[in-house]
Amino acid sequence: MQFFSGSSAVDISPSPAAPPGTASGLSGNNANMLYIFNRSGVCLLYREWHRPLRTLDANQDQKLMFGLLFSLRSFTAKMDPTSVDKGNLGVPLLPGQGCSFYSFRTNTYKLSFMESPSGIKLILITHPKTSDHQESLKHIYNLYVEYVVKNPLYVPGTPIKSELFDTNLDQYVKTLI
Amino acid sequence: MGREVAESCIDGVIIEMVSAYCKRFYATKPELAARRIEAIGYQVGHQLIERYTVERPRFSDHLEAIKFICKDFWSELFKKQIDNLKTNHRGTFVLQDNRFRWLTRVSIDPSLDISEASQDSSAVTPENKAAEATSMHLYFPCGIIRGALSNLGIPCAVSADISNLPACSFVVRVKA
Numbered sequence: 001m002q003f004f005s006g007s008s009a010v011d012i013s014p015s016p017a018a019p020p021g022t023a024s025g026l027s028g029n030n031a032n033m034l035y036i037f038n039r040s041g042v043c044l045l046y047r048e049w050h051r052p053l054r055t056l057d058a059n060q061d062q063k064l065m066f067g068l069l070f071s072l073r074s075f076t077a078k079m080d081p082t083s084v085d086k087g088n089l090g091v092p093l094l095p096g097q098g099c100s101f102y103s104f105r106t107n108t109y110k111l112s113f114m115e116s117p118s119g120i121k122l123i124l125i126t127h128p129k130t131s132d133h134q135e136s137l138k139h140i141y142n143l144y145v146e147y148v149v150k151n152p153l154y155v156p157g158t159p160i161k162s163e164l165f166d167t168n169l170d171q172y173v174k175t176l177i
Numbered sequence: 178m179g180r181e182v183a184e185s186c187i188d189g190v191i192i193e194m195v196s197a198y199c200k201r202f203y204a205t206k207p208e209l210a211a212r213r214i215e216a217i218g219y220q221v222g223h224q225l226i227e228r229y230t231v232e233r234p235r236f237s238d239h240l241e242a243i244k245f246i247c248k249d250f251w252s253e254l255f256k257k258q259i260d261n262l263k264t265n266h267r268g269t270f271v272l273q274d275n276r277f278r279w280l281t282r283v284s285i286d287p288s289l290d291i292s293e294a295s296q297d298s299s300a301v302t303p304e305n306k307a308a309e310a311t312s313m314h315l316y317f318p319c320g321i322i323r324g325a326l327s328n329l330g331i332p333c334a335v336s337a338d339i340s341n342l343p344a345c346s347f348v349v350r351v352k353a
Contacts, residue, residue: 150185150282152192153310161286 030127031109032177034169036144038157039092039119041066044148045160049173069101069113069121076101092119102134116141126176136176143168191279195314207309211316218320219327226325229253239351242329243270250325255279268351272322277345279318283311311339322347 031052036045043062056064080099093100094117103112105128112124114137122137122144147165148154154162195214203210229250236242247259251274261273285307315337323335331351338346 147282147284150188150192151284152195152279152314153283153285153307162284163286164282164284 030177031125032127032173033125034140034173035062035065035121035123036160037062037066037069037121037123040157041070042157043159044120047166047169047173049170049177065123066121069123072104072113073101073115092117102132112137114138114141120144130176133176136172139172140169143172188279191314191317195317199310199313207313211313214313214316215320215323218317219324220320221317222321222324222326223328224324225254225321226250226328230329236329239268239331240264242326242331243272243349246322246325247272254321268353270349270351272347272349273344274346275344277318277343279314280311280339280345281343283314283342308339311342312337315339315345319347322349326351 030050032049033051034045034047035043038044041063043066046058046062054061077099083099092115100115101113103110105111108128110126110128110130112126112133114122114134116122120141122140124133124137124140126133143165144160147162147168148160149156151162151164154160194217198210198214199207203213230245233245236245243262243264247262251257251259255274255278257274257276257278259272260275261271263271263273286303319335319337323333326333326335326349333349333351335350336348338348
């Protein structure tokens, strides 16, 4: 899994083709949200493009999401039948090492997950019939690096407030929905 | 010519340099921080122009030197040329870059409440702070231009104008 795209300036590599099943106008309770957490659980970004139901307030919702994924990652690593050495659980893994959790699917939504070696967790909620979103999550991570990390005005560890990032993200996610 | 370094490393070093001078070394005196950053830029410009003009003959006049800065020097530094050069033929030059490479990723908070800000214009609004922080990042390129020109024998003063990002204008005033 390659994290460093090697793109120049702000020429983000062309967005990967949307996984089949997206943009087919599947209506209904089609939820679409994105969370970005950093290593210590601070929610850097929460965007929603469509969410029919809200059960908890924003803060609790984000804490629950972070805790859930932290535990899911540890659980999937512990239950891994292919490797003996469980290594250091709870710490971000280098690409290709250990057992990384990808997604779970219910009858109403699909949650895709990606964690970078620096501990940035990306969580994308989409329609259940879409296929794998690992490429999309990688593209969103590249957007994050270009417009947030390289923004001189950004203080790492604080919520993301960048117009450029929001615009580009919206543009990209529109192609996925 | 020599070894290569990833551009993100240079971007990172510059961001951290400005941040260190503004927030740690001279946190209470932004003018001093600005002057130190400009002085660093002066040294860098001074040395860079030596490298890039090593095989060239001397420049016949100020305009030729400025044109060199706009074309070759800017391409070496930022992989593009200055988009627009204006002069009043009396020692003032305006170099305009429509997409200044080091400012392409600067972006402010889109949820700023504009109506609240306009009521109390004397207070320091978040928008002003963002503009101030961005202008700190311009002292370095201004210093580079000043250092380059003074090593070519043209003492001058350089200031920058960022009324519309990501375009950036550098105003060079040659000292008589």
